Amino acid sequence: MSTEKTNKALPIMAEADIAIARIAPETSxxxxxxxxxxxxxxxxxxxxxxxxxxxxxxxxxxxxxxxxxxxxxxxxxxxxxxxxxxxxxxxxxxVRRTKSEIVDMIRAWAALESMAARMITTIARKKDISALRDYFKDFGKDRPPQEHIEEYSKANIAFHQALISLSESPVLVDMTNDILLHVRGYRQLTIGRTDRIAASLPEHLAIIEALEERNTELAEKRARDHTLGLATYVETHGQELFS
Amino acid sequence: MSTEKTNKALPIMAEADIAIARIAPETSxxxxxxxxxxxxxxxxxxxxxxxxxxxxxxxxxxxxxxxxxxxxxxxxxxxxxxxxxxxxxxxxxxVRRTKSEIVDMIRAWAALESMAARMITTIARKKDISALRDYFKDFGKDRPPQEHIEEYSKANIAFHQALISLSESPVLVDMTNDILLHVRGYRQLTIGRTDRIAASLPEHLAIIEALEERNTELAEKRARDHTLGLATYVETHGQELFS
DNA sequence: CCAAGATTTTTGGCATACCAGATGCCAGAC
DNA sequence: GTCTGGCATCTGGTATGCCAAAAATCTTGG
Structure with missing residues (x-):
C-alpha cells in the first residue's frame, strides 16, 4: 500500500547509480x-x-x-x-588440544576434502584444476621440498585451500578453514619430518591427475587417503606436547 | 611433601564422610x-x-x-x-538459509557421515551396530513409514546421530549436530514426500548391513550416497520458500 | 495534498560501576 | 613452626546509562 509508486522517485541519485560499495560499516x-x-x-x-x-x-x-x-x-x-x-x-x-583431538580433526578434514574432490571432478574447469600445480612449481627433484620445509608447508596449506575452493561449496570451505586454524599450530611441530614431506608432493600431484581425468572415485579416494595419511602420521609420530 | 601423612588427620569430619556432591556451578x-x-x-x-x-x-x-x-x-x-x-x-x-545453502550443508553432512561409517567398520562393536536397527523396529511392511511421517522423521534423525556417535569421534559428532540443527528446520518441510521416505528405510538397513560386514568401502559409499541422495532430492524438490 | 526537511524514537555499540566467588597473604592461636 | 580464620584483592558476571546512526514520524512550505 505504501511502497508502490515510488519507482520514479529518487531524483537526486538515481541516474548515475554511482558504484559506491556501501561505505565500510566500520567494523565494530x-x-x-x-x-x-x-x-x-x-x-x-x-x-x-x-x-x-x-x-x-x-x-x-x-x-x-x-x-x-x-x-x-x-x-x-x-x-x-x-x-x-x-x-x-x-x-x-x-584451549590446548590433545593429540587425539588433532588427529580427530584431521580425519574430519579428510572427509570434507574428499567430498570436495568428488565435486570438483564434475564442476571445475580443467584449467582451474591444472592451476593447482602452480603451488608446487618451485619444488622438484632439483629443489626437494625437504630442504625448504617452511616454504613447502605454506604452499601445502595454500594448495589444500585452493583445492577445496574449487568445489565451490562455501560450507566445505568454511569448515575446512576452521579445522586448519586449529590444526595449523600443531602442524608446524609435526610436519618437519622429511620422510612424510617426501611422500607428500607425489600424492598431491596424483590427486590433481585424478581430478583432471574426471575420475570421481579415484580423486575422492586419493584426497581422502592423503589426508588420512597425515592423521595416521600425527597419531604415530606426533610429539606428546599435550597435557 | 605436604599431602602425605595427612591420612590420620581430619579429626572433625573424616569419619562421617558426609555425602556432599560438589555444588552445581550454576551456569551463567x-x-x-x-x-x-x-x-x-x-x-x-x-x-x-x-x-x-x-x-x-x-x-x-x-x-x-x-x-x-x-x-x-x-x-x-x-x-x-x-x-x-x-x-x-x-x-x-x-538468518534464513537459501536452498542451495541447505543443499551444500547436506553434502558436507554426507562427507562427515561417510567418514564416520568408514571408522565404524574398524572400531565399533557388532552389537552396537546391530542396535541401530532398533530405531526402525516400529516400521515395516505392516506399518509403512509413509503413514507415520512425523514419527519416522524423528527416528531418522536419531538414527543418523547414533550412527555418527559410533565413530567415537567428537569432532564428527559435533560438526554433524551443528549441521543438523541448521538443516532440520527446513527438513520438516521437504521430507514429507512419500516417495523419498519409502526409499529411505531400505537404504538405512543397507548401511547397517555393510557396517556389520565390516565392509569399509561399501559402508562408506552407502552412507555417502544415501545422504547425497537427500541433497539431490532437496535440490530438485525443495520448496522455494527462500528469499 | 504532497514532498522535503526537521524532529522524535528506536536500536545496537560501548563505557562504567558494582557484585560475588575464588585466591592468596598474613596475623594470631596452639 | 604450623595451622587456621579473616581480609584484601583479583576476576569474571551483570546491570545501567549514554551515544550515534538509522528509521519512523511529524512539520511545513508550496
Missing part, C-alpha cells in the same frame, strides 16, 4: 577485538609452556584501548570457536 | 540466554513469513528478566553459530 570494536585476539592466539605457541595460557579481560581492554564489554563479546565468540574457555571467577584459558 | 545468564534463544530460534518457523524475523535486545532482556549484557553475549555466540546476524543500528535478524 567487538569484531576488531575478535580478529585481534584470534590472530594473537593463532600466532602464539600455545604448547610452549607447561602452564596453560590465560587471558585477562581488563588487561586486554587496556591493551586494545576499549572497554571490557566488546572484549567480553569477542571472547564469547572465541569460545564458540573453541579457541578459549572461560571458567567463572577463575579466568579465561586458551 | 549468558549461557542460559544462549540456550533459550537457540531453542526459540530452532523452534520457530523461520520460513513462514515473508519478512525476516528480527530480534530486539531490550525486548529479550525484559522477557528473560536479565539485563542486555548477557543477552548481547548470547547473541554474539549465536552469530558465530550462524543462526543470527546483527546489522549495526538496524537490528538482529534470524
Amino acid at each position: 570494536f567487538k569484531n576488531k577485538a575478535y580478529e585481534a585476539l584470534k590472530e594473537a592466539i593463532l600466532k602464539m605457541d600455545i604448547y610452549a609452556s607447561p602452564e596453560p595460557v590465560m587471558l585477562d579481560e581488563r588487561a586486554l581492554s587496556e591493551r586494545l584501548g576499549v572497554s571490557r564489554t566488546p572484549i567480553r563479546e569477542a571472547i564469547a565468540m572465541l569460545e564458540q570457536d573453541g579457541f578459549v574457555k572461560t571458567v567463572p571467577r577463575r579466568g579465561i584459558v586458551v | 545468564f549468558k549461557n542460559k540466554a544462549y540456550e533459550a534463544l537457540k531453542e526459540a530460534i530452532l523452534k520457530m518457523d523461520i520460513y513462514a513469513s515473508p519478512e525476516p524475523v528480527m530480534l530486539d535486545e531490550r525486548a529479550l532482556s525484559e522477557r528473560l528478566g536479565v539485563s542486555r549484557t548477557p543477552i548481547r553475549e548470547a547473541i554474539a555466540m549465536l552469530e558465530q553459530d550462524g543462526f543470527v546476524k546483527t546489522v549495526p543500528r538496524r537490528g538482529i535478524v534470524v
